[in-house]
Amino acid sequence: MEQIYVDHAATSPMHPKVIENVYETMKSQFGNPSSIHSFGRQARSILDNARSVMAKSIGALENEIIFTSGGTEADNYAIFGICESKTRKGKHIITTSIEHHAVLHACEQLEKKGFEVTYLSVDEYGQIDLQELKDSLRDDTILVTIMYGNNEVGTIQPIKEIGNLLKDHSAVFHTDAVQAYGIEEINVTKQHIDMLSVSSHKINGPKGIGFLYVKNGIKLTPQLFGGEQEKKRRAGTENVPSVEGFKTAVEIAQQERLAKRETYQKYKEMILSILKDNNITYRQNGLVENSLPHVLNLSFPGTNVEAMLVNLDLAGIAASSGSACTAGSIEPSHVLVSMFGDVERTKNSIRFSFGLNNTETQMEKVGHELVKIIHRLTH
Known part of the structure; x- marks a missing residue:
């Protein structure tokens, strides 16, 4: 795999x-x-x-x-x-x-x-x-x-x-x-x-x-x-x-900066497009426009960080959350708490961040695996 x-x-x-x-x-x-x-x-x-x-x-x-x-x-x-x-x-x-x-x-x-x-x-x-x-x-x-x-x-x-x-x-x-x-x-x-x-x-x-x-x-x-x-x-x-x-x-980094920005923006759009096509409910955290092109933080209602990260890892995908996860307890990200208060959204958000060696094929797999995992966790 x-x-x-x-x-x-x-x-x-x-x-x-x-x-x-x-x-x-x-x-x-x-x-x-x-x-x-x-x-x-x-x-x-x-x-x-x-x-x-x-x-x-x-x-x-x-x-x-x-x-x-x-x-x-x-x-x-x-x-x-x-x-x-x-x-x-x-x-x-x-x-x-x-x-x-x-x-x-x-x-x-x-x-x-x-x-x-x-x-x-x-x-x-x-x-x-x-x-x-x-x-x-x-x-x-x-x-x-x-x-x-x-x-x-x-x-x-x-x-x-x-x-x-x-x-x-x-x-x-x-x-x-x-x-x-x-x-x-x-x-x-x-x-x-x-x-x-x-x-x-x-x-x-x-x-x-x-x-x-x-x-x-x-x-x-x-x-x-x-x-x-x-x-x-x-x-x-x-x-x-x-x-x-x-x-x-x-x-x-200086030589490739503009090309990378374009590529990472495309990766974001690919993942979001797959989620939309499969009617997955999600919310994007942070500004959509004035945002770092390589960082995509998504909230998936009805899921939780720990289960999402474990399932992604089993699918061969290494993503993260801003949370400090320990067995049986999750400390919500201070960033998300500052943005939303102590709500469910702080406990179901995952960060995907792109860089060297990532490909469009990989992004397609990330999108489709996400769809599978969310269906499994919410149905």
Whole structure:
């Protein structure tokens, strides 16, 4: 039985070219980038080239890119780094109720340390209200952290409008772009973004590597202490092979971005068309138009997450939900609860997310298997 992976929003397979480049780098480049001899200089050159590629991909400058161990560290560094450096100016943070836990748990930790956090609500489509953001801004607001595109339902926030709203305010604007990077067109200058988090393993790069963009002039208190790597901003010898793999993944993502958007949109339409043709009752969660093209979140009345995921897995289809499923109990996704409240829809929604190696034939199978499973569970 063919295994079909439609959980690319959780993690993605490494691209063959990425694997090749990581392997070659591991084989031939073992120097420490901080060493001044030829081995070190060669390693340093790999970092410099990668930094240049990543900076260009978001319209930033090379010295504004800090390599991290992934999206979680990038989010944590942005949030703790700013809050510790700006404590004297205020202790108020604004975020949303649907952020990734790397942001939410960081904010909760800061609340224990005396910071005040405003959690913006979202509408039934998962989007914030710009007026609520405007009304929440205060003189002592030091950070606004709002995700670019949601990892569970795909809804994209009005990032440019948020950037415009904040450009004359002293608060720093950070966005977690982990799910949007590589598929959306991002320009930190045009969108007035001060800090932005990215993770490699979402775009067919290696796990354990990412970057944080920090606009020049913004001071972050370091969170790791040791050497003077990353211009004294992030201690620790850089992961050179992974950085090379990440760079390759970024280059491929940039080249294929528009074609991928079209393909993934087609996949969405194929699955929905099969469901409609077979009179399956479903509701699409999140915005239909202003949404990440590779994320499709559907609610199926009369089913439940656990049974759906088990049946899909038995059919060779790997999908997911935003829920933390344990035997006998399901904790509804905080994103869906924020959108709909504590209703049945939060317990019967499945996320399908597309990426490398997916085909139209696979999408047809996903659609038809879904029809079978839903009939089995609801009749």
